Amino acid sequence: MTTITASAGVHGAGDPSLRTRFGWAVTDTLTITRRNLLVWMRVPAYLMFTVIQPVMFVLLFRFVFGGAIPVHVPGGYVNFLLPGIIAQTAAFATFGTAIALAQELKKGVIDRFRSMPMARSAVLAGRLVADTGRMLVTILIIVGVGYAVGFRFMNGVIPAIGMVLLATVFGLAICCISAYTGLAIGDEESVQAFGLIWLFPLTFLSSAFVPIPTMPGWLQAFAYHNPVTYVVNAMRALALGSSLVDPLGPNLWKSLVWIAGIFVVFLPLAVRAYRRAS
Amino acid sequence: MSQVSGGAGELAILVEGLTKSFGDVHALRGIDLSVPRGTVLGVLGPNGAGKTTAVRILTTLLLPDGGRAVVEGHDVVREAAAVRRSIGLAGQSAAIQEELTGRENLEIIGRLYHLSWPRARSRAVELLEQFGLSDAADRAAKTYSGGMQRRLDLAASLVGQPQVLFLDEPTTGLDPRSRLGMWDIIRSLVAGGTTILLTTQYLDEADELADEIVVIDHGQVIAAGTSEELKSRVGGDVVEFTVPDRSRITGAVAAIAEIGDGEPHADPETGVVSIGVGSRGSEALVDAVRSLDAAGIEIRDLSLRRPSLDDVFLALTGHAAEEEELGGRRRGRRGSRAGRAGREEDARATS
Numbered sequence: 347m348t349t350i351t352a353s354a355g356v357h358g359a360g361d362p363s364l365r366t367r368f369g370w371a372v373t374d375t376l377t378i379t380r381r382n383l384l385v386w387m388r389v390p391a392y393l394m395f396t397v398i399q400p401v402m403f404v405l406l407f408r409f410v411f412g413g414a415i416p417v418h419v420p421g422g423y424v425n426f427l428l429p430g431i432i433a434q435t436a437a438f439a440t441f442g443t444a445i446a447l448a449q450e451l452k453k454g455v456i457d458r459f460r461s462m463p464m465a466r467s468a469v470l471a472g473r474l475v476a477d478t479g480r481m482l483v484t485i486l487i488i489v490g491v492g493y494a495v496g497f498r499f500m501n502g503v504i505p506a507i508g509m510v511l512l513a514t515v516f517g518l519a520i521c522c523i524s525a526y527t528g529l530a531i532g533d534e535e536s537v538q539a540f541g542l543i544w545l546f547p548l549t550f551l552s553s554a555f556v557p558i559p560t561m562p563g564w565l566q567a568f569a570y571h572n573p574v575t576y577v578v579n580a581m582r583a584l585a586l587g588s589s590l591v592d593p594l595g596p597n598l599w600k601s602l603v604w605i606a607g608i609f610v611v612f613l614p615l616a617v618r619a620y621r622r623a624s
Numbered sequence: 625m626s627q628v629s630g631g632a633g634e635l636a637i638l639v640e641g642l643t644k645s646f647g648d649v650h651a652l653r654g655i656d657l658s659v660p661r662g663t664v665l666g667v668l669g670p671n672g673a674g675k676t677t678a679v680r681i682l683t684t685l686l687l688p689d690g691g692r693a694v695v696e697g698h699d700v701v702r703e704a705a706a707v708r709r710s711i712g713l714a715g716q717s718a719a720i721q722e723e724l725t726g727r728e729n730l731e732i733i734g735r736l737y738h739l740s741w742p743r744a745r746s747r748a749v750e751l752l753e754q755f756g757l758s759d760a761a762d763r764a765a766k767t768y769s770g771g772m773q774r775r776l777d778l779a780a781s782l783v784g785q786p787q788v789l790f791l792d793e794p795t796t797g798l799d800p801r802s803r804l805g806m807w808d809i810i811r812s813l814v815a816g817g818t819t820i821l822l823t824t825q826y827l828d829e830a831d832e833l834a835d836e837i838v839v840i841d842h843g844q845v846i847a848a849g850t851s852e853e854l855k856s857r858v859g860g861d862v863v864e865f866t867v868p869d870r871s872r873i874t875g876a877v878a879a880i881a882e883i884g885d886g887e888p889h890a891d892p893e894t895g896v897v898s899i900g901v902g903s904r905g906s907e908a909l910v911d912a913v914r915s916l917d918a919a920g921i922e923i924r925d926l927s928l929r930r931p932s933l934d935d936v937f938l939a940l941t942g943h944a945a946e947e948e949e950l951g952g953r954r955r956g957r958r959g960s961r962a963g964r965a966g967r968e969e970d971a972r973a974t975s
Contacts, residue, residue: 370738377735381721388723388764454718461683461713463705463784464736 371465378472379479382446386480392442396484400435401491407431407555408495415556419582419591421498428492429509429581430554432485433574436517437549439481441541443521444528447473448537451529456620470620474521481517485510501587509584512601516577519605520545522612529619553592554578573604636661636788636819637682641691644677651677653843654691659821659836661787664814666834667823668937674843675823679792682821683713696787714781715792722766726757726776729765730783737784751779755809771802778809789813791822795829807832827934841941855931860885860902862935863912865926867895872921879919883911889938900931 386392404427412423419426450456450469459469489497489510499506524541531537551565552558552574558566569575580601583594637659644652652674659665669675680686682693684704693700696710720729727748734744752761755775760768765776774794781789791810795803810833814820824830830837831851839847839854847854863884867876876897877888884899891897901908909928916923 373738374736377732381724381732384728385721385723454715455721457680457685458713458719459736460685461708461711462733462736463708463738468736 367465371467371471374465374468375471375475378468379476382473382476383479386476395442396439396480397487400431400438400484400488403431403435404428404488404491404495411555415560417557420500420586421496424492424496425498425500425586426557426582427555428488428497429513429585430552430578432488432509432513433516433578433581434549434554435484435488436481436513437520437545437574439477439484439517440521440524441538441545442480443473443477444524444531444537444541445534446477447525447528448532448534451532452534466621467617470525470616473525474518477521478514478518481521482510482514485513485517499585501583501585505584505587509581512577512581512584512598516601516605519608519612522609522616526612526616526619529616548572549574552578573601573608576600576604634660635694636663636696637665637821638694639678639682639691640693642678642681642688642693643690644674644681644686644688650843652681652688655838655840655843655845657821657838657845659788659819661819662814662817663835664810664820664822664833666830666837667821667840668825668827668830668837669823669840670825673840675840676792677843678840679713679790679821679823683711683790684708709784710787712781712784712786712789713792714778714789714794719777719780720765720773723764725762726752726765726768727761729776730780733780733783739783747783751782755779769802771798771805774798774802774806775809778806782813786818788819788821791820793823793825795824795826803829827932827937831932839937839940847936847940854936857936857939860900860931861905861908861928862898862931863901863908863926863928864896864898865912865916865923867897868922868924870895873897875919876916876921876923879915879921880912883908883915898935901928 386396407427408424412427415423415426417423417426447456447470456469460466499509527540528537531540551561551569552572553569554574558569558575561569576597579592580594580597582591583597588594635658637657639655639657641654641656642652643650643654655674655678657665657667657678667675667678677686681688682695682700684700684707687701695707698706698710700707719733721732724732730748730751731744734747735741737744739747749758749761752758755778757772757776757779760772765773768776778791778794794810795806798806807829810820810822814833820833822830822833834851837847837849837851837854838845847857849857863880865876867873870892873890873892873895877890880888880897880899884901886900888897888899899908899912905928909926913926
């Protein structure tokens with residue numbers, strides 16, 4: 347083999363300016379985002395989890411359980427269901443976030459990135475951006491499938507876009523929690539098990555699939571104060587019109603307060619877990 | 625940015641009194657290292673000796689508790705960003721995303737080193753070519769053999785053209801042929817002027833590649849020098865042979881006790897008996913044959929050899945290099961000692 351030259355040094359001496367560093371943070375985040383999305387598209391199991399499974403949930407609840415769940419919503423159960431299933435899917439999509447970060451941590455990928463002169467924030471930021479993008483694709487697919495099985499937006503285009511945005515921002519907040527658990531636990535199987543423990547109750551014990559008054563009293567207390575309920579109610583009001591379902595105002599501001607609270611608590615926790623990760 | 629005083633013009637790496645503990649575990653108890661530019665330092669030690677902790681501190685992944693470390697004139701704590709611009713880290717394929725192709729992997733790393741897209745692409749092509757991966761460039765890395773993945777990982781660590789390269793056990797788990805290929809690559813990097821710090825638990829690897837070797841055990845440097853210097857510390861030549869009939873080992877030890885400088889060393893499992901004979905090489909060899917013949921002991925594989933780093937490790941630590949390892953990874957005795965390792969495994973299997 348010929349001599350391999352390595353010692354030329356692509357980088358000049360001296361620390362780059364703040365502005366350059368900010369620019370790098372953005373491009374590094376986009377590079378990591380691209381990498382994560384490429385991986386996602388290459389693994390059939392990931393596509394399966396993010397596309398097929400939510401679609402199956404829509405069909406299952408629409409055609410199997412739906413008939414047994416009485417709701418007083420224009421357009422029937424499918425209109426009640428869609429916002430709920432979208433919120434749940436957004437939350438469940440973050441399983442992938444936690445698992446991927448735990449894998450990368452265990453395999454040493456994160457260490458390797460941290461030994462490089464790239465922006466340190468990019469691994470976490472790129473993961474959140476890629477997973478949010480992935481989540482948005484899933485949400486749009488569910489809306490499409492929903493339309494095929496009878497769902498209709500009844501409140502105009504802007505509120506419909508607002509509903510999708512609210513779901514995405516909510517998903518991103520849950521993403522921060524998952525990122526924190528993935529980095530803090532650092533073991534793929536444990537992360538997966540732990541995800542089931544908090545994500546299933548959080549999403550099912552809410553107004554996502556059934557009207558809360560059908561639950562026993564003690565469960566109602568939890569469900570009424572579950573942030574997922576606020577988010578789903580607000581999404582429903584955006585999709586169908588405030589006059590026909592639970593009102594938008596109180597549900598929306600409570601949702602936003604919860605989402606902001608989750609960001610404030612879990613984003614720093616995730617960043618700290620990432621810095622400490624070793 | 626200030627140059628660290630004492631960073632020393634000719635030294636690529638300087639480590640002084642480095643300590644690191646994890647709770648009660650003292651991973652590093654004050655180690656000193658210095659690596660002149662363009663040379664290879666082999667850091668040798670069993671698992672858990674502190675090698676990886678040292679590399680993690682030097683590559684800015686871990687903060688030391690005490691002491692200091694300077695890489696290319698930059699303090700690893702205060703000037704971590706500058707250190708990261710000067711170094712490359714490779715080891716056990718961690719940088720490789722298996723679902724992506726070799727080309728994509730290298731392009732993405734290039735972008736993370738802030739190369740322009742065209743430059744990242746051309747750098748990927750260059751490295752794929754240099755590492756013999758051009759034909760596999762557009763296949764997913766998960767279809768690569770272990771040796772190819774390790775080469776791709778090493779290529780990834782060179783994307784940024786580092787002056788100092790840290791190789792953390794670069795051949796652990798590789799088959800012998802891939803290992804030799806890796807050695808060739810490392811040699812050519814050194815020829816190109818790269819400074820390399822290489823950790824290994826393979827004595828023959830350090831022997832082959834390193835200009836200087838430090839032996840670490842329990843978080844301390846227990847010996848340092850060139851391979852030759854370390855070997856001479858064990859003292860001269862070694863006469864070694866195998867006694868096929870294990871029951872005769874004691875007899876063999878007694879028979880040759882007088883020919884050497886010290887006590888013979890016998891391994892009851894493998895039947896390998898060795899004794900240091902100073903500079904009386906051939907004379908001692910003849911004596912050994914006579915004595916063993918007179919005692920009527922049959923032997924095999926009689927040899928006179930310079931001491932290996934195995935002997936050095938044994939002499940320095942009182943235990944063999946791999947003793948602290950977990951089961952299933954006893955690969956260290958490959959190469960010249962492969963036969964012996966095989967027999968050792970056989971002996972275990974039958975006992």
